[in-house]
Amino acid sequence: MNDLVLEASNFIDLNVAEIIYLFVVGFVGGLVSGFIGSGGAFVLTPAMMGIGVPALVAVASNMCHKFPKALVGALKRAKYGQVDYKLGIVVGISAEAGVLYGAHIQESIKATFGEAGSNLYVSAAFVLVLAIVGGFVMRDAIKTYRNGTIDEKEVKTKLAQWIQTINIPGTMVYFKSIDAKISVLFTIPLGFATGLLAATIAVGGFVGVPSMIYVMGVPSLMASATELVVAFVMGLGGSIKYALHGLVDIRLAMIILAGSLFGIQLGAIGTTYVKPFMIKVVMGSIMIIVLLSRLLMVPVYMSQLDIFFDLTEKTSSLLSKTSFAIMIFALAVGAFIVLFSIWKGKKEEEATN
Amino acid sequence: MLIQGSVVFFLYYALMTKQEVIINEFSHPDFFKTVLIIGIAFLFSFVHGKFTHNFWDVLGFEASKKYQK
Numbered sequence: 001m002n003d004l005v006l007e008a009s010n011f012i013d014l015n016v017a018e019i020i021y022l023f024v025v026g027f028v029g030g031l032v033s034g035f036i037g038s039g040g041a042f043v044l045t046p047a048m049m050g051i052g053v054p055a056l057v058a059v060a061s062n063m064c065h066k067f068p069k070a071l072v073g074a075l076k077r078a079k080y081g082q083v084d085y086k087l088g089i090v091v092g093i094s095a096e097a098g099v100l101y102g103a104h105i106q107e108s109i110k111a112t113f114g115e116a117g118s119n120l121y122v123s124a125a126f127v128l129v130l131a132i133v134g135g136f137v138m139r140d141a142i143k144t145y146r147n148g149t150i151d152e153k154e155v156k157t158k159l160a161q162w163i164q165t166i167n168i169p170g171t172m173v174y175f176k177s178i179d180a181k182i183s184v185l186f187t188i189p190l191g192f193a194t195g196l197l198a199a200t201i202a203v204g205g206f207v208g209v210p211s212m213i214y215v216m217g218v219p220s221l222m223a224s225a226t227e228l229v230v231a232f233v234m235g236l237g238g239s240i241k242y243a244l245h246g247l248v249d250i251r252l253a254m255i256i257l258a259g260s261l262f263g264i265q266l267g268a269i270g271t272t273y274v275k276p277f278m279i280k281v282v283m284g285s286i287m288i289i290v291l292l293s294r295l296l297m298v299p300v301y302m303s304q305l306d307i308f309f310d311l312t313e314k315t316s317s318l319l320s321k322t323s324f325a326i327m328i329f330a331l332a333v334g335a336f337i338v339l340f341s342i343w344k345g346k347k348e349e350e351a352t353n
Numbered sequence: 354m355l356i357q358g359s360v361v362f363f364l365y366y367a368l369m370t371k372q373e374v375i376i377n378e379f380s381h382p383d384f385f386k387t388v389l390i391i392g393i394a395f396l397f398s399f400v401h402g403k404f405t406h407n408f409w410d411v412l413g414f415e416a417s418k419k420y421q422k
Contacts (some may be wrong), residue, residue: 011376019369064390068398076406080420147381159400238390243390249377250390253395254368261398261405269409345417353418 011057016175017257018051026065026259032334033260034073036283037227038205041066042290043203043331044256044323057249060242061203064253067235069260076268077225084222086176088229090184091191095204095230095266096237098195106199116304123301126199126294133210140214141280150275160217177212177222189217189264191230198234205231206287209279220276224283269336270302273345282337284294289330296323354411357404364397 029040040235041062048058077083110118144150156164156178164180171183190211198204205227212223242248271279300316303309311319366374378384415421 011380013376014369014372031389053410064394068402072402072405075402076384097392147384149360227395239394240387240391242380244384246380246386248379248390249375250393251372252377254365255395257397258401260416262408265402265409269414270414272420293410312367324372341416347402 006186008213011251012052014251014255018227021051022047022255023259026203026256027263028331029340030069030073030258030260030263031267031270032229032263032282032286032331033069033231034076035240035270035334035338036265036279036286036335037073037206037209037222037224038203038231038281039286039334040260040331050324053252056242056247057252060239060245060333061200061249061252062256063235063242064248064250065256065260066230067239068257069264070231070235072261073264073268074225074228074232076265077228077271078154080225080268081223082111082221082271083229084175084226085220085229086173086251087175087177087187087216088226088234090173091194091208091212092189092230094188095195095198095208095234096192098197098204099199099234099238100195100198100241101192102199104332105196111232113133113305116301117299120298120305122200123294123297125197125293126299129197129201129206130287130291130294133206134284134291136214137210137280138284138288141284144277145278148215149275154219155278156217157214158284159215163215164203175216175218177218179227182216187216188287194230195234209242209283213280219280221271221299224250224271224279235297248265266342267338268346269340270342278337282334285337286330286334287334291325293323293326293330296326320324329350354404357400357407361404364400368393402405405422 001120025044026040029044032039038315044062044065045055048061049055053061070272074083076087078085106118106121106167109121163186164178164182165290166183167181167188168183168185171185174181190208193211194204194208197207205224208230209223209227211219212226213220215226218226239248245297290334299311300319303311303316379390409415
């Protein structure tokens with residue numbers, strides 16, 4: 001980690017244009033996070049790197065903006081009765097272990113295969129996880145829409161129902177979000193997987209929220225709100241770890257926070273106007289678009305490792321820029337759906353009064 | 354809300370005008386600086402969080418009425 005400290009000393013000078021840029025990206029990221037409980041980090045980290053911030057400083061500073069943002073979002077959504085604090089803390093602690101293990105895997109891969117190998121691993125994880133989980137979430141949202149069951153109460157999956165019937169003495173905990181007891185032997189691996197993913201692709205919520213919905217049987221709105229508690233626990237632990245190594249640039253973290261707190265308030269308000277299935281629509285849409293973005297980067301990293309592809313520098317650069325543009329587009333799509341939902345919900349409410 | 358906005362402005366002004374100190378000091382870690390960083394994050398989230406809440410409130414962006422009961 002001593003080498004990392006040397007890298008950290010490269011805290012960059014910030015000009016007004018860069019501050020405004022980070023503020024805006026922070027706002028959009030916060031808007032999406034307030035709504036689906038996560039997201040934004042996959043754009044914020046590359047956005048910081050794009051203005052010359054070293055990779056680890058970008059990851060650390062993103063982490064340090066995440067926990068105060070998640071705190072504000074969780075408190076706001078708790079006022080709407082959407083947060084299960086106990087579940088968030090239980091999953092958050094096991095997610096912290098996942099983050100530490102995930103960071104260890106990352107370091108090992110980087111030491112063995114270098115920067116390109118590490119990037120390929122991250123992109124492959126992105127593509128695999130988003131294809132499976134994102135595809136499932138999107139399919140479920142489309143099915144709900146086609147069946148015309150948008151207004152009906154969410155039905156727990158068979159898996160969630162089965163898990164709630166299993167009684168393992170000494171491990172059972174009551175969670176208000178599901179109004180039932182489940183064994184922590186189920187919540188711990190799910191939290192661990194969330195943390196592992198957070199350490200790998202920066203967005204643990206892409207596994208955390210769907211696992212709460214489909215495996216534990218938590219309603220969508222509560223799952224996305226509870227994920228903010230998980231993000232707070234993970235973010236606080238991660239920030240302390242990175243700050244102890246001098247990797248947190250508090251200016252960057254607080255500038256992004258400035259924008260993201262405006263966004264997270266709006267995103268949280270948005271959840272009060274939508275049907276639960278909209279959480280799945282926004283999450284699924286973002287995951288599928290981000291999947292395309294990361295898929296474009298796979299040949300670039302494979303080419304750098306001399307595996308199968310042999311791309312010119314110009315082609316690699318074009319693919320990288322297109323990939324980043326698609327990621328921004330993913331966030332913009334999420335933000336648009338959230339803002340449109342608020343506008344539509346307010347209009348409908350005004351019409352009924 | 355104006356007072357909250359002024360406090361937020363002051364905090365960010367202080368942070369941005371002390372860039373040199375942050376660049377020179379915070380990249381050389383110790384326990385005290387770690388506590389300071391986490392403390393700053395909590396302070397900004399508390400003050401700015403309250404301000405942003407009231408900001409949208411004033412502009413009429415409130416939760417759906419069924420959540421306000």
